[in-house]
Amino acid sequence: xxxxxxxxxxxxxxxxxxxxxxxxxxTDITDGAIAxxxxxxxxxxxxxxxxxxxxxxxxxxxxxAWLGWLDPILVGLFLVFDxxxxxxxxxxxxxxxxxxxxxxxxxxxxxxxxxxLEWIYGPLPLLGRTIxxxxxxxxxxxxxxxxxxxxxxxxxANILSIMNLVCGLAxxxxxxxxxxxxYALGLVFLGQFLDLFDGRAAERxxxxxxxELFDDVADGTSFxxxxxxxxxxxxxxxxxxxxxGGLYLGAVVYRLIRFVVEKRKEGxxxxxxxxxxxxxPAAALLAxxxxxxxxxxxxxxxxxxxxxxxxxxxxxxxHFGRSILPKIPKIVRVLVLGAFLFLLALxxxxxxxxxxxxxxxxxxxxxxxxxLFGARAKKPS
Numbered sequence: 001x002x003x004x005x006x007x008x009x010x011x012x013x014x015x016x017x018x019x020x021x022x023x024x025x026x027t028d029i030t031d032g033a034i035a036x037x038x039x040x041x042x043x044x045x046x047x048x049x050x051x052x053x054x055x056x057x058x059x060x061x062x063x064x065a066w067l068g069w070l071d072p073i074l075v076g077l078f079l080v081f082d083x084x085x086x087x088x089x090x091x092x093x094x095x096x097x098x099x100x101x102x103x104x105x106x107x108x109x110x111x112x113x114x115x116x117l118e119w120i121y122g123p124l125p126l127l128g129r130t131i132x133x134x135x136x137x138x139x140x141x142x143x144x145x146x147x148x149x150x151x152x153x154x155x156x157a158n159i160l161s162i163m164n165l166v167c168g169l170a171x172x173x174x175x176x177x178x179x180x181x182x183y184a185l186g187l188v189f190l191g192q193f194l195d196l197f198d199g200r201a202a203e204r205x206x207x208x209x210x211x212e213l214f215d216d217v218a219d220g221t222s223f224x225x226x227x228x229x230x231x232x233x234x235x236x237x238x239x240x241x242x243x244x245g246g247l248y249l250g251a252v253v254y255r256l257i258r259f260v261v262e263k264r265k266e267g268x269x270x271x272x273x274x275x276x277x278x279x280x281p282a283a284a285l286l287a288x289x290x291x292x293x294x295x296x297x298x299x300x301x302x303x304x305x306x307x308x309x310x311x312x313x314x315x316x317x318x319h320f321g322r323s324i325l326p327k328i329p330k331i332v333r334v335l336v337l338g339a340f341l342f343l344l345a346l347x348x349x350x351x352x353x354x355x356x357x358x359x360x361x362x363x364x365x366x367x368x369x370x371x372l373f374g375a376r377a378k379k380p381s
Contacts (some may be wrong), residue, residue: 018116085146104141157202167191168222191222221286224252251308273323
């Protein structure tokens with residue numbers, strides 16, 4: 001069906017082509033549901049499923065690159081990683097697609113639909129600028145999907161933590177070199193996405209003896225140091241910015257150390273469902289978006305100080321990954337993941353980061369006040 005889609009496009013039927021392509025990509029959602037519901041899961045199916053997806057979108061990618069709609073180098077890298085990943089299934093114990101592979105497939109479909117909209121309706125200023133960034137993210141996801149098949153399972157959590165650390169260090173470099181703080185905040189967003197899964201990866205596949213240390217250092221760098229620098233850069237008076245940024249960084253470090261110490265004292269080996277105090281990723285989201293969006297330095301100072309105090313408080317906050325995310329339907333999670341990556345690609349363009357930042361700010365404020373709703377829900381009616 002992928003080759004048929006290219007043939008329809010070549011013969012001059014773009015609308016029919018993209019409708020046809022979208023219809024057949026929907027089968028990627030239905031086949032897994034049928035296998036699970038009807039107990040038709042097989043080891044061969046775990047290999048055939050991702051292979052059929054590649055045969056569906058690869059001809060379209062190659063044809064778009066040939067016509068100049070997509071960067072040939074990025075398409076080539078993407079396909080190389082994809083082929084290596086598919087071949088590795090013959091030697092790897094893990095046959096099924098991992099989270100990165102599923103996200104990659106979904107985002108490739110989004111990418112091709114965006115190209116189709118531009119093809120049919122002409123240049124679209126907002127969507128058109130996301131094409132190459134989306135392709136770059138797809139290539140990165142393809143690399144991660146392949147790498148996580150070849151690397152031992154117990155290193156999964158460490159790799160996610162190290163990638164989070166790299167995002168934090170890159171964010172610090174962005175601020176120290178005088179580039180827009182929104183770029184550093186984008187790297188913090190990416191680090192939060194990685195941090196969402198490193199703990200769950202450690203629980204499922206284990207980790208190395210220093211795995212917990214990697215995680216804490218990465219969190220402290222991305223959610224503490226990088227955001228602390230963003231806070232400091234948002235004030236016109238350097239001493240005031242350093243004081244409030246230092247207060248925030250100190251709260252993050254104290255929060256991380258307290259969590260580890262109390263967890264070990266109570267003998268908890270896995271993750272927790274509820275945090276004591278505002279989690280550092282949520283604090284980073286709130287403090288970072290506030291300092292980038294809000295022009296008032298007084299408001300920035302008040303919100304950052306309040307965020308710091310909430311981190312060291314004993315206010316209970318539900319764990320997003322373990323308590324909130326499982327309650328969200330899977331299809332919604334996939335769509336939100338695609339939207340997050342799409343907004344990240346959009347935010348790379350300096351003149352289009354306001355919308356994703358506003359959404360992030362509203363989401364962080366909602367989570368900030370979530371204990372109020374939890375307390376009301378526990379009261380007897």
